[in-house]
Amino acid sequence: MDDQRQLLRGLAWSIGLNTVIPVLLYQFSKTWISTSELTALLFATAFPVAESVVGLARERRVDPIAILVMLGIAVDAAAIGLGGSPQILLLRESLFTGAFGAACFMSLLMPRPLMFYFGRHFMSGGDEVKRARFDRSWGIPEVRRANRRVTAVWGIVFSGELGIRVGLIYSLSAAWVLVISPLVLGVLTVGTIVWSLAFSRRMRVRVLPQLLEQELAVPRSAH
Secondary structure (H helix, E strand, O other), X not given: OHHHHHHHHHHHHHHHHHXXXXXXXXXXXXXXXXXXXXXXXXXXXXXXXXXXXXXXXXXXXXXXXXXXXXXHHHHHHHHHHOOOOHHHHHHHHHHHHHHHXXXXXXHOOOOOOHHHHHXXXXXXXXXXXXXXXXXXXXXXXXXXXXXHHHHHHHHHHHHHHHHHHHHHHOOXXXXXXXXXXXXXXXXXXXHHHHHHHHHHHHHHXXXXXXXXXXXHHOXXXXX
């Protein structure tokens, strides 16, 4: 349970930093620099870009939430480039979720899937010992299958959210889309987080004996 609380605290802190600060930078740009939407979005990337550069320079790692924010802003900027039709404006938020879903699917072709890195980032909390322990857990086949399953589920959910949004846009009025879409996204996101945490707890119980064997096999100097 302590790991789960740490995960939620880390998630809340990272999301807070990488959403509130870019929004403030966006508003500052619109008010004091330029009324251009594209300029404001580019200015809003300053914090997540800076945080990623600092993370790479100091710890040789990147905050995955910062990457998500930059991905969202990049997709948003691309949507602006497509034009300002009502359909595109309504679709902009879901273009990001669709891009994230696609990224999840593509990462399944890589040595380690996307959600492995999210789990490691939040479960280790910057603790090198926990980070090394999380990395060692990849040697357990069941852990590898679980990470790929979680990644696939996130890919399905977020790609599906894009499909639902498209269906709403072309079947309902804009007013109804603005009301229903945030509810759909919120329910899907919270539901997937709850499922992921519950699945992770069950998985830890099943692989705990193997994790303990790994810990006993690691020399004390590695701790």
